[in-house]
Amino acid sequence: QVQLVESGGGLVQAGGSLRLSCAASGRTFSRYTMGWFRQAPGKEREFVSSTSWSGGSVYYAGYADSVKGRFTISRDNAMNTVYLQMNSLKPEDTAVYYCAAALGRGLTNDGAVDYWGQGTQVTVSS
Numbered sequence: 001q002v003q004l005v006e007s008g009g010g011l012v013q014a015g016g017s018l019r020l021s022c023a024a025s026g027r028t029f030s031r032y033t034m035g036w037f038r039q040a041p042g043k044e045r046e047f048v049s050s051t052s053w054s055g056g057s058v059y060y061a062g063y064a065d066s067v068k069g070r071f072t073i074s075r076d077n078a079m080n081t082v083y084l085q086m087n088s089l090k091p092e093d094t095a096v097y098y099c100a101a102a103l104g105r106g107l108t109n110d111g112a113v114d115y116w117g118q119g120t121q122v123t124v125s126s
Helices: none
Strands: 004-007 010-013 018-024 032-039 046-055 058-063 071-076 081-086 095-103 120-125
Touching: 004 095, 018 032, 018 095, 018 120, 032 071, 032 081, 046 071, 046 081, 058 071
Parallel strands: 010 120
Antiparallel strands: 004 018, 018 081, 032 046, 032 095, 046 058, 071 081, 095 120
16 A cells, blocks of 8 residues: 655746655555646646656656646655656646556556545646
């Protein structure tokens, strides 16, 4: 069982930055694909970014087109934590952001997720 706890959400003006953190329990964190999804009011939950183990110390990072060049995902395996640095935020980035984890597969859709965090609200004002 893996527990995920997000932090770092809040209210920011357009053009600003936030960093989300997700702390995970468990002893095999480094082997998990970790990712972020978001859900805006009245919309379906969507993939934002993920980082997956490619072997050795190599990790692959993937991003939704809507956040490429603005968001950066990173992980600290020693701290069992994954981060999402969000820059140049736009009002359309307003959503509840969820941390997600999966073992042994990619994370680009809800069906691939083994574990979810409780979510953290990000609000970007115009």
